[in-house]
Amino acid sequence: MMKALRQEAAKLLQEKRAALIIGFAEREGHPALFISKPEDCERLFYDVSCRQNLAAYLSKPEVSARRPVAIVASLAALRSLVVLTAESQAAPGQVLALAVDKDAFLGTFDVAGAAELLRSKYPDLGPEKALLERVGELSKKSVVERAAFWAEEFAKCTRCYACRAACPGCYCARCIVEKNAPQWVSTAALGHGNYSWNIMRAFHQSGRCTLCGACEAACPQGLPLMVLNAALDREALEEFGARPGYDPEGKPVIGSWSAEDDHSYMR
Ligand code: SF4
Numbered sequence: 194m195m196k197a198l199r200q201e202a203a204k205l206l207q208e209k210r211a212a213l214i215i216g217f218a219e220r221e222g223h224p225a226l227f228i229s230k231p232e233d234c235e236r237l238f239y240d241v242s243c244r245q246n247l248a249a250y251l252s253k254p255e256v257s258a259r260r261p262v263a264i265v266a267s268l269a270a271l272r273s274l275v276v277l278t279a280e281s282q283a284a285p286g287q288v289l290a291l292a293v294d295k296d297a298f299l300g301t302f303d304v305a306g307a308a309e310l311l312r313s314k315y316p317d318l319g320p321e322k323a324l325l326e327r328v329g330e331l332s333k334k335s336v337v338e339r340a341a342f343w344a345e346e347f348a349k350c351t352r353c354y355a356c357r358a359a360c361p362g363c364y365c366a367r368c369i370v371e372k373n374a375p376q377w378v379s380t381a382a383l384g385h386g387n388y389s390w391n392i393m394r395a396f397h398q399s400g401r402c403t404l405c406g407a408c409e410a411a412c413p414q415g416l417p418l419m420v421l422n423a424a425l426d427r428e429a430l431e432e433f434g435a436r437p438g439y440d441p442e443g444k445p446v447i448g449s450w451s452a453e454d455d456h457s458y459m460r
């Protein structure tokens with residue numbers, strides 16, 4: 194698998210189909226690797242411990258300036274690439290994916306090809322069983338108990354925003370938590386500000402999150418962010434039929450409205 198991935202990446206650079214490859218380094222922690230010379234592709238690495246979602250780099254100006262770009266993309270990162278395209282954050286024709294799944298190299302795909310691969314071979318990606326079980330356990334608790342659970346977790350948050358930096362869906366040039374005129378959310382790493390920040394982060398990802406796990410992996414405080422992400426993923430699927438990352442022209446739930454939506458909550 195590694196040989197095929199490295200050879201294909203080098204070929205993309207040689208043929209100038211990509212000017213930059215973003216992959217994973219072999220060393221501890223598998224940080225992102227930015228490669229522009231074919232001979233350096235020997236340094237590329239991938240296995241399931243590579244937790245970053247490299248699609249997060251696609252909306253960065255430093256990367257946009259070096260297009261065409263190819264990223265090493267897990268299935269979740271492929272979905273993120275499709276979401277970013279639907280949200281006009283990744284230029285079609287300027288981004289390629291070196292698709293990987295566990296220990297297999299699946300080939301090189303443009304955005305349309307990635308969406309087709311997902312639709313045909315992986316049509317119902319969603320939270321893993323263990324994660325769904327954690328969501329199920331929590332949903333059995335009362336609203337008060339759930340609020341107490343999350344208050345305890347959110348109290349550990351130091352507002353470092355590593356979760357935001359790791360997420361391809363968090364690409365606003367200026368996040369609402371940094372606005373101070375007016376200040377919508379307290380910036381102190383305390384009580385209600387922490388609660389607001391964490392709920393808002395998850396809410397903005399609902400129907401857009403591809404369950405890559407990069408936010409939770411980046412959190413130095415060990416917050417169970419995937420439980421929240423998965424719960425909202427299920428809500429978006431059940432209430433709106435949203436399964437993000439399959440349609441490069443699809444509209445995100447959070448950014449669309451339909452007369453058919455359930456309006457019963459308005460009184
Ligand atoms: S919210 Fe977390 S799991 Fe969802 S796309 Fe962003 S980084 Fe990945």
Ligand code: SF4
Nearest residue numbers: 350351353354356412
């Ligand atoms: S990474 Fe963790 S500690 Fe940092 S802001 Fe996100 S939830 Fe809070």
